[in-house]
Amino acid sequence: MSRKISYKDAINEALSQEMERDGSVIVLGLDVSGGSGSEGQKSDAWGGVLGVTKGLSLKYPDRIIDTPISESSYLGAAVGAAACGMRPVVELMFIDFLGVCFDQMMNQAAKFRYMFGGKAVTPVTMRTMYGGGFRAAAQHSQVLYNVPTHIPGLKVVVPSTPYDAKGLLIQSIRDNDPVVFMEHKALYAMKGEVPEESYTIPFGQANVVREGKDVTIVAIGRMVHTAGQAAASLAKAGKECEIIDPRTISPIDWDTILKSVEKTGRLVVVDEANPRCSMACDISAKVAQDAFKALKAPIRMVTAPHTPPPFSGALEDLFIPSAAKIEAAVKAIL
Amino acid sequence: MAELKKEDLLKAYRTMREIRDFEERLHKEFATGKIPGFVHLYAGEEAVATGVCMHLNDEDRVASTHRGHGHCIAKGVDILGMMAEIYGKKTGSCGGKGGSMHIADLDKGMLGANGIVGAGGPLACGAALAAKFKGKGGVAVVFFGDGASNQGTILESMNLANIWNLPVIFLAENNGYAESTGVKYNVPTPNIADRAAGFNMPGVTVNGNDFFAVYEAAGEAIKRAREGGGPTLLECKTNRFYGHFEGDAMTYKAPGEVKQQREECDSLKIFAAKATASGLVTAAELEAIDKEVAALIDEAVEKAVAAPNPTEADLLTDVYVSY
Ligand SMILES: Cc1ncc(C[n+]2csc(CCOP(=O)(O)OP(=O)(O)O)c2C)c(N)n1
Ligand SMILES: [Mg+2]
Numbered sequence: 331m332s333r334k335i336s337y338k339d340a341i342n343e344a345l346s347q348e349m350e351r352d353g354s355v356i357v358l359g360l361d362v363s364g365g366s367g368s369e370g371q372k373s374d375a376w377g378g379v380l381g382v383t384k385g386l387s388l389k390y391p392d393r394i395i396d397t398p399i400s401e402s403s404y405l406g407a408a409v410g411a412a413a414c415g416m417r418p419v420v421e422l423m424f425i426d427f428l429g430v431c432f433d434q435m436m437n438q439a440a441k442f443r444y445m446f447g448g449k450a451v452t453p454v455t456m457r458t459m460y461g462g463g464f465r466a467a468a469q470h471s472q473v474l475y476n477v478p479t480h481i482p483g484l485k486v487v488v489p490s491t492p493y494d495a496k497g498l499l500i501q502s503i504r505d506n507d508p509v510v511f512m513e514h515k516a517l518y519a520m521k522g523e524v525p526e527e528s529y530t531i532p533f534g535q536a537n538v539v540r541e542g543k544d545v546t547i548v549a550i551g552r553m554v555h556t557a558g559q560a561a562a563s564l565a566k567a568g569k570e571c572e573i574i575d576p577r578t579i580s581p582i583d584w585d586t587i588l589k590s591v592e593k594t595g596r597l598v599v600v601d602e603a604n605p606r607c608s609m610a611c612d613i614s615a616k617v618a619q620d621a622f623k624a625l626k627a628p629i630r631m632v633t634a635p636h637t638p639p640p641f642s643g644a645l646e647d648l649f650i651p652s653a654a655k656i657e658a659a660v661k662a663i664l
Numbered sequence: 665m666a667e668l669k670k671e672d673l674l675k676a677y678r679t680m681r682e683i684r685d686f687e688e689r690l691h692k693e694f695a696t697g698k699i700p701g702f703v704h705l706y707a708g709e710e711a712v713a714t715g716v717c718m719h720l721n722d723e724d725r726v727a728s729t730h731r732g733h734g735h736c737i738a739k740g741v742d743i744l745g746m747m748a749e750i751y752g753k754k755t756g757s758c759g760g761k762g763g764s765m766h767i768a769d770l771d772k773g774m775l776g777a778n779g780i781v782g783a784g785g786p787l788a789c790g791a792a793l794a795a796k797f798k799g800k801g802g803v804a805v806v807f808f809g810d811g812a813s814n815q816g817t818i819l820e821s822m823n824l825a826n827i828w829n830l831p832v833i834f835l836a837e838n839n840g841y842a843e844s845t846g847v848k849y850n851v852p853t854p855n856i857a858d859r860a861a862g863f864n865m866p867g868v869t870v871n872g873n874d875f876f877a878v879y880e881a882a883g884e885a886i887k888r889a890r891e892g893g894g895p896t897l898l899e900c901k902t903n904r905f906y907g908h909f910e911g912d913a914m915t916y917k918a919p920g921e922v923k924q925q926r927e928e929c930d931s932l933k934i935f936a937a938k939a940t941a942s943g944l945v946t947a948a949e950l951e952a953i954d955k956e957v958a959a960l961i962d963e964a965v966e967k968a969v970a971a972p973n974p975t976e977a978d979l980l981t982d983v984y985v986s987y
Binding site for chain 1: 702779814841847
């Protein structure tokens with residue numbers, strides 16, 4: 331049965347159902363229970379900094395594990411436990427903290443299978459929060475999903491709806507490779523239809539969010555919704571946009587993107603990240619290489635500028651790609 | 665208290681009062697929804713920043729934390745600029761680009777508040793290395809919390825500072841909590857300062873709510889560092905009066921825990937009692953400071969609210985020196 335729940339609750343439900351099903355699923359992270367060693371409420375005091383894991387420590391007291399502020403060691407411990415038969419879900423509070431623990435993700439989790447000649451299995455899910463809009467400034471607002479995508483051996487998941495968040499998280503936990511699961515902090519409150527029962531969404535299957543014949547818009551994560559606003563406005567002027575949400579960017583569903591561009595002949599890529607060496611570049615290059623003949627106009631990229639995220643709301647609103655900028659990009663190639 | 669003159673006491677009190685009022689005012693203003701982003705208040709911990717920074721000059725460097733307002737004020741950063749920065753205004757210390765978690769003033773030796781827990785340790789080692797090359801006796805202080813004490817960067821920095829004999833003070837602000845997690849869970853030794861033994865440096869634990877205790881211990885550590893005696897780990901046990909960040913309900917604290925701390929461990933009350941008992945300053949002199957500081961904070965908020973936002977022209981600047 332389906333009902334409307336938030337993106338945050340969808341993630342919580344996926345964790346809960348997988349923990350119920352499989353005793354090897356453990357959750358580690360800063361304050362994922364909260365209150366350990368405190369003078370007051372000693373468990374479930376926070377349930378994660380924004381409450382995503384709320385309630386889980388009451389159901390699974392031994393498997394929701396608070397960690398010290400030692401990302402390198404606890405993320406790495408999750409990787410090591412995964413290589414030894416557990417199925418850890420480890421939370422890196424903000425993707426910006428990747429700088430503290432990148433080795434364990436990049437050189438350890440990502441490489442075991444290859445370096446060891448295909449013998450290792452490292453089923454770790456690394457959940458993390460990304461993106462702007464919270465006035466959280468340069469060290470708490472970055473997007474960075476392109477960074478793990480660059481690294482062979484890691485899978486990268488970027489759900490844009492509560493439905494996708496639940497199904498993709500369950501898939502991530504069951505998947506036998508290391509997965510980086512990217513949650514946009516501005517989507518947590520968003521509500522949508524989500525089945526109560528457990529289900530999975532396979533990796534590498536894009537979602538055609540909106541069909542149209544005039545232009546293909548590939549948008550990632552939160553930008554799927556911003557692109558939707560632009561498309562709605564363009565529809566009033568008779569322009570039909572096709573919006574594609576890749577949902578996972580490693581692996582990525584090139585077929586759906588290429589097929590759409592073959593149909594429309596035009597591509598706008600919307601990526602909340604900085605522009606250099608980005609998903610926007612990656613997708614544009616693939617289309618330029620494989621669908622060049624179908625293109626009737628240059629590809630356009632709508633991204634943040636090449637600066638760190640600013641603090642002031644007046645600047646951050648200009649920094650994050652807006653529906654107006656997407657609309658302008660579409661108009662420029664139609 | 666022997667070496668502290670009347671003017672020092674008045675200065676220390678003013679700094680602590682500025683920090684307290686700044687934070688209490690932010691607490692109120694945050695509730696109105698006018699302040700953007702994450703704000704971590706230093707109220708309750710004033711004696712630590714003040715007792716340490718009284719020994720420092722503008723050439724000495726401080727690496728701060730996400731809870732950085734107190735360090736900034738004690739290091740002499742302009743309060744009007746700080747308030748405007750927290751409101752995201754163009755007139756702020758960082759032009760509205762940094763916000764509460766990134767206030768910095770390099771001219772004052774303030775290397776910045778920091779959004780990355782533990783990031784200050786290596787930076788302070790670098791500042792100390794630079795000071796060593798300059799050879800003028802400069803020192804660096806890294807403030808870090810009980811939570812941050814478990815970050816690899818902090819522990820690695822303690823090792824580095826000791827093998828290179830750097831003039832660094834590792835200033836552990838132990839307020840009992842890292843977000844909602846108690847220090848008892850995170851730290852296996854009774855005191856954070858116990859870790860100093862592992863690096864062969866002095867480790868000292870003091871009551872961080874007592875300005876005089878902090879002042880004395882920090883003075884010794886800083887003097888030793890200036891004279892080439894190397895680093896010290898100084899732990900100040902203190903309390904934070906508000907949530908981890910504004911909006912935190914603090915259910916992990918015992919009922920009455922903060923109330924009791926406010927009654928028994930308030931650094932300003934402790935200071936006022938000791939300072940007036942010394943006979944060097946009077947209650948009336950402290951009250952006069954209270955009034956001046958209240959007016960300063962009012963002015964800071966008024967000016968911050970009225971100040972202009974940064975504009976599109978500011979969006980692409982300041983990324984590089986040249987590009
Ligand atoms: C590398 C990193 N990990 C986690 C966080 C999130 N975070 C911000 S403050 C904080 C707690 C810090 O505790 P402590 O060091 O005791 O300082 P306090 O807040 O008590 O002043 C955490 C976990 C962060 N900002 N950076
Ligand atoms: Mg603390």
